[in-house]
Amino acid sequence: MSSSTSVSSQPERSDQTIRWGICGSGLVCHDFVTALQVFGCNLQAVAARELSKAQRFANEHKIPRAYGDYVELFQDAEVDVVYVGVVNTAHFELAMKALENGKSVLVEKPFMMNKNQTDQVLALAKQKNLFVMEGMWTRFLPIMQQISDVIRSNELGQIQAVQVSLGFFRGFSPNLRFFDKNQGGGGILDLGVYLWTLATLGFSSTEYQSLTCATSNNDQGVDLSGFIFLNYSGGRIATMNYSMVAKIPPNLTVIGTEAILSTIGRPHCPEGFKVTKIATGEGREVKANWESLLNEHATVHFNYHNSVGFGFEAIHVEHCLKQKLIESPVYPWSEMVRLATALDEMRKQAGVVYDADKEGHQ
Numbered sequence: 001m002s003s004s005t006s007v008s009s010q011p012e013r014s015d016q017t018i019r020w021g022i023c024g025s026g027l028v029c030h031d032f033v034t035a036l037q038v039f040g041c042n043l044q045a046v047a048a049r050e051l052s053k054a055q056r057f058a059n060e061h062k063i064p065r066a067y068g069d070y071v072e073l074f075q076d077a078e079v080d081v082v083y084v085g086v087v088n089t090a091h092f093e094l095a096m097k098a099l100e101n102g103k104s105v106l107v108e109k110p111f112m113m114n115k116n117q118t119d120q121v122l123a124l125a126k127q128k129n130l131f132v133m134e135g136m137w138t139r140f141l142p143i144m145q146q147i148s149d150v151i152r153s154n155e156l157g158q159i160q161a162v163q164v165s166l167g168f169f170r171g172f173s174p175n176l177r178f179f180d181k182n183q184g185g186g187g188i189l190d191l192g193v194y195l196w197t198l199a200t201l202g203f204s205s206t207e208y209q210s211l212t213c214a215t216s217n218n219d220q221g222v223d224l225s226g227f228i229f230l231n232y233s234g235g236r237i238a239t240m241n242y243s244m245v246a247k248i249p250p251n252l253t254v255i256g257t258e259a260i261l262s263t264i265g266r267p268h269c270p271e272g273f274k275v276t277k278i279a280t281g282e283g284r285e286v287k288a289n290w291e292s293l294l295n296e297h298a299t300v301h302f303n304y305h306n307s308v309g310f311g312f313e314a315i316h317v318e319h320c321l322k323q324k325l326i327e328s329p330v331y332p333w334s335e336m337v338r339l340a341t342a343l344d345e346m347r348k349q350a351g352v353v354y355d356a357d358k359e360g361h362q
Contacts, residue, residue: 018318021079021103022046023070023094025057028108029085031307032135032314033061034300038293039311041318047073070094074101081131081321083314084108087177088184089356092117095132099124104131106317110189111135113356115340122333131326133317134339138197138268139331140312143288147252147261147273148201155275156256162202162238163255164195164267167225167248174220178244181220184354187244188215188223188346194268195228195240196339202254205338208232215350223350259283269306 020041022029025048036043043063048054051068058066067073074082074097081104084094091107098105099121111134112118125132138144150156170178177183178190196205208230215226225243232238241248252267253260259278264285265271271290276283293308294300302308320328327333347353 016322017042018321019044019078019080020314021073021076021082022057022063022085023073023082023098024048024085025053026085027303029057029083030061031302031304032083032085032108032310033057033063034302035308035310036314037061038300038308039315041311041314044078045073045076071097071101074098074103079103081106081317083135085135088113088189089182089354092121092356095121096124099128099130099132102128102130104317104321106133106135106313108135109193110184110343111336112340113184113189113354115337115344117356118337118340122337125326129326131317131320132333133313133320133328133331134336135310135313136193136197136331137307137310137313138194140316141269141288141309142312143270143272143286144201146286147254147263147270150261150273150275151202151254155259156254156261157258159202159254159256160236161253161255162199163251163253164198164238164240165242165248165251166191166194166267167241167243167246167250169247170244172245174218179218179220179222179224181222181354184356185220186222186347186352187226187242188213188343188350188352190244191242192226192228192240192343192346193339195242196342198252198267199228199230199238199240201252203230203232203236203238205335205342208238211342211345211349213346213349215352217351221352223347223352226346226350228346266305269309 020043045065046054046057046063047067047070054066082098084091084107092112095105095107178185210231212229215223217223224245228240230238250266252263260276261273263270263273272287274283274285290306
């Protein structure tokens, strides 16, 4: 026997306006900006490495100002917070420059290339008393908050295992950023951030006893596919597998002593989830209601699945800024550091080394 309910997806806003600036003009930036417009956010300026690209982006999205220099954006007095959506290897430099110029920053995941860069950015943010957060949008989706509530409610009983799978076929072109070491390519940085976030919904991010990572790497030493294993006390485990060259069936499964929770669709932005009682097989289903967000925006185009959900993290950032917070209570700096530390360990075991990891590089 099953039942079905829905999660409200309508954002809450207040009158105070937070003004956004955008670093980058690629596909992710397109989706982030489109989501902000769906949610009614205020966009003031965009910057790209080439002025012509910034101007085209500004024209497409009706953004008032375009810059061919990122520093010009950071010096724009009409911008309160900057979204950094450029290639991974440029996150550190741009985040630091934004902070130095007095701007709060939301940095697309992965936040930085390693923990060393993460520590430096957070230290500067603390010194400048400015807000900084990694753009882990999954954490702010209403459906993920519902999943967290189920796990915390003890409906599943004692959590014994978590399984996460996520894979995409990216093609095989070495020029794609996913496979290019110089652009910070690799599955650990691209998908590992999701796997860790989802796996630690069921278990603490601090109490695991060991982490094991095995990967298949390309000729550049960039990981294409991999398996990550977290060992907890009492025989409890979290297993994660990912690929950028195979469309692995996506899923998050949280297995308790009383019931099992499974996501529907892609686990980092699911269509919903099911809870099934182990003893009876009875269950219930919760749907995400993505469609309700786009009722008035039927012609809006997104490059990535359900990325209208970027708007929820943006609204959260605005709320934090209005409350004069420098870190998110939902995704605090301590969690960002734990993730960066775990990603470093995964890459160490996988033999994935970037220039940013080498002595003398930031």
